[in-house]
Amino acid sequence: LQYDTFDIGFITTDEFGNADILEATYPAVAKRLHGDWIQDPAIPVVTGFLGKGWKSGAVTTLGRGGSDLTATTIGKALGLREIQVWKDVDGVLTCDPNIYPHAKTVPYLTFEEATELAYFGAQVLHPQSMRPAREGDIPVRVKNSYNPKAPGTLISITRQRDMDKIVLTSIVLKSNVTMLDIVSTRMLGQYGFLARVFAIFEDLCISVDCVATSEVSVSVSLDPSKIWSRELIQQELDHVVEELEKIAIVRLLQQRAIISLIGNVEQSSLILE
Template identity: 75%
Template structure:
């Protein structure tokens, strides 16, 4: 079962616990979502796989230090009413993924992407990368360095190069982009590293979203 984030708003505002159950195995306790939880021993609490996403690598053709590049890039997505999901950026380059849920309801996905790339190419060199997956590692804000170190070791052993890495301001969610063909095997390996060989680390669940 997958819950839309907005469906959780009333429970969050009222501090009402929500239990998520597996409809195929209702006897299991499932996952209990509460307002607060003891995270002192947790490293990763869940792994989420979001497959079949679109990624863009955008490198500015302007001189370093020239203002307005980021604003122009995001104004193009605003004009086309397309939401950006994950972002990794420097002064003159951006890697980002598009919110697939905002694209799936559209009839002209590829045509819109072509127009966006055409607009971006007026100010940047653009690579459109499809058939990518995002692996979200959700865990302890105070132990994010340990999460990254362990995740990188897993990817290295699998011979997988992360194509993009993003961490939000809350530091709770670390996003790693890999190719679709590598994603499920990476999730299995990460699950084994964090949850099966835990050395005392706590965990909750691993999820896949479509």
């Protein structure tokens, strides 16, 4: 049976290109697919990354990772035992195989580790696509379309026993990072300064990835896009610098990179020894 997602109940916000799936989607999808299964127990084949805006009724798209998000949404709606997403690699790897060709497959990950990997450079899964599975406590298995016999990577809420003693899971590189160093002696012993800084980012709808603070400064890296579909333009960067310079000294750093070590948070102190 072939379906378009909006025909089986995918209800979204009206933001075309980056729509959010609304909670009403889950019971609607369950009712439609369970009902059709009773009448005709065939395998449903569903298009990805589409929905309908709840106000306009117009077709919307879910943005980056929309196909995987479609799969995890259906999985949560139906209460499946496992969700599989098929890629062109043998699962989540210990590092980028384009940089180090001998990268190995990570057999198990928690959703938190997978999300950190996705945010800081790994491109196998988009962070948003895992949210329904995490909320529904449904494991996600990443498999390789070109090597179906490979076991892949299983992502779940809790750490698997086999991974308890492993401290470092993966190393990821995120390039083309934009950073801002914000320095002000007003921070020293004062409250409310950071709130003013982040209010500026909120007003301009710019997402912040990493934050590091000292007594008189805060450094932030910016998400490479305000929305997942396009990069920040220079005018927007100039505008945020202009606003921040009203309260601090600001230095804009572009074309930087972040190297992240992803692992067991409970044993993270061992990495620093």
